[in-house]
């Protein structure tokens with residue numbers, strides 16, 4: 001008796017949850033997310049993910065292979081606090097570059113994440129003009 005009542009309550013709870021799920025439209029979002037996941041999986045089988053720079057196979061899409069990632073040179077101190085230009089030697093933190101002093105920019109600060117080389121140029125170009 002207790003067991004049957006418990007099942008009915010459990011069933012009623014499931015029906016209420018399913019009803020709320022349908023009314024909220026959440027099932028559509030779940031279905032869409034599942035279709036996207038399946039679509040990406042199928043797309044990865046047909047077009048495996050490749051490096052953004054050299055087209056070597058990668059595990060995840062829109063990334064770099066380890067060799068290309070190692071070639072990225074992040075910009076770190078010592079650098080000009082205004083233009084972000086690299087200094088050859090470590091200076092005071094507020095020391096400005098000759099370029100900043102000769103032609104002070106109208107903006108307060110500019111930074112790039114990495115040194116612009118052929119690889120960074122390719123990535124930026126693909127970001128701007130590719131898919």
Ligand SMILES: [Zn+2]
Pocket residue numbers: 051052053054055056064065066067068069
């Ligand atoms: Zn690569």
